[in-house]
Amino acid sequence: MKMVMAVVQDKDSPRLAQNLVKAGVRATKLASTGGFLHAGNTTFMIGTEEDRLEEVLDIIRQSCRSREQVVTPMAPMGNQMESFIPYPVSVQVGGATVFVLDVERFEHF
Amino acid sequence: MKMVMAVVQDKDSPRLAQNLVKAGVRATKLASTGGFLHAGNTTFMIGTEEDRLEEVLDIIRQSCRSREQVVTPMAPMGNQMESFIPYPVSVQVGGATVFVLDVERFEHF
Amino acid sequence: MKMVMAVVQDKDSPRLAQNLVKAGVRATKLASTGGFLHAGNTTFMIGTEEDRLEEVLDIIRQSCRSREQVVTPMAPMGNQMESFIPYPVSVQVGGATVFVLDVERFEHF
Numbered sequence: 001m002k003m004v005m006a007v008v009q010d011k012d013s014p015r016l017a018q019n020l021v022k023a024g025v026r027a028t029k030l031a032s033t034g035g036f037l038h039a040g041n042t043t044f045m046i047g048t049e050e051d052r053l054e055e056v057l058d059i060i061r062q063s064c065r066s067r068e069q070v071v072t073p074m075a076p077m078g079n080q081m082e083s084f085i086p087y088p089v090s091v092q093v094g095g096a097t098v099f100v101l102d103v104e105r106f107e108h109f
Numbered sequence: 110m111k112m113v114m115a116v117v118q119d120k121d122s123p124r125l126a127q128n129l130v131k132a133g134v135r136a137t138k139l140a141s142t143g144g145f146l147h148a149g150n151t152t153f154m155i156g157t158e159e160d161r162l163e164e165v166l167d168i169i170r171q172s173c174r175s176r177e178q179v180v181t182p183m184a185p186m187g188n189q190m191e192s193f194i195p196y197p198v199s200v201q202v203g204g205a206t207v208f209v210l211d212v213e214r215f216e217h218f
Numbered sequence: 219m220k221m222v223m224a225v226v227q228d229k230d231s232p233r234l235a236q237n238l239v240k241a242g243v244r245a246t247k248l249a250s251t252g253g254f255l256h257a258g259n260t261t262f263m264i265g266t267e268e269d270r271l272e273e274v275l276d277i278i279r280q281s282c283r284s285r286e287q288v289v290t291p292m293a294p295m296g297n298q299m300e301s302f303i304p305y306p307v308s309v310q311v312g313g314a315t316v317f318v319l320d321v322e323r324f325e326h327f
């Protein structure tokens with residue numbers, strides 16, 4: 001048994017949750033903030049048998065992979081001057097930081 | 110030293126917390142949602158010496174064991190028709206998903 | 219690779235976060251309550267290479283060390299009688315409970 005701790009961006013969290021459920025992988029979400037991914041994030045705590053570990057990591061990779069996204073920044077608060085011209089910029093979103101830990105014992109009461 | 114990560118239902122959380130305190134076992138609660146137990150849940154992170162591990166697992170088992178509970182469902186939202194006749198049903202509540210991890214080093218500053 | 223789980227008091231959390239960032243150590247914060255430190259607390263989940271573990275533990279120790287603090291208690295709620303005379307008392311604040319776990323595998327997608 002392994003425990004997978006995966007820190008992912010909030011925006012990827014529903015997709016990852018859905019894909020884990022679809023694969024019959026059980027997980028719980030821990031509320032988390034800041035840190036690894038420079039944005040609102042969620043930590044998934046996933047328990048998996050060793051022989052499904054690669055599959056679980058694939059699901060995380062595919063649900064959360066780092067990618068470019070074009071966003072148009074908002075005018076800064078209080079800055080309503082005509083001088084602000086918003087133009088789209090490309091930012092990197094997604095990504096996951098994943099730790100795999102060994103589980104010595106697993107119980108289900 | 111072992112770390113016990115126990116995901117339990119919110120309704121069992123106060124009893125488990127109380128029973129751990131009574132036994133002098135120290136724990137912290139991580140806010141968690143969804144997943145393992147199909148309901149609002151809490152994750153207890155518990156540190157314990159190896160020779161008290163069985164005792165800690167017993168406390169979790171006894172505080173959270175899976176059991177039947179009779180509930181009367183509410184009418185679905187917006188459904189106020191006379192055709193809704195609530196009748197009690199038996200649902201399974203409680204249960205705990207428990208991971209035991211080895212702690213390489215423990216410090217208390 | 220090691221995972222450091224550090225439970226610290228809320229009041230020490232911003233300083234620890236800042237000192238970890240300054241040292242280039244990446245961490246995520248898990249919302250946590252009660253337990254180890256008898257007060258509002260935060261759990262830092264920190265990933266570190268083995269050769270920086272001592273440094274990380276030093277940062278935690280220095281950011282959160284247990285210390286005396288003089289506080290003047292508030293009158294208890296609803297107790298507005300003249301008989302309440304607030305006087306400063308010394309309480310212990312800070313401290314950290316730290317678990318170091320081995321990470322079998324670390325991935326960054």
Ligand code: NI
Nearest residue numbers: 036037095326
């Ligand atoms: Ni990154």
Ligand code: NI
Nearest residue numbers: 108145146204
């Ligand atoms: Ni179950």
Ligand code: NI
Nearest residue numbers: 217254255313
């Ligand atoms: Ni203490």
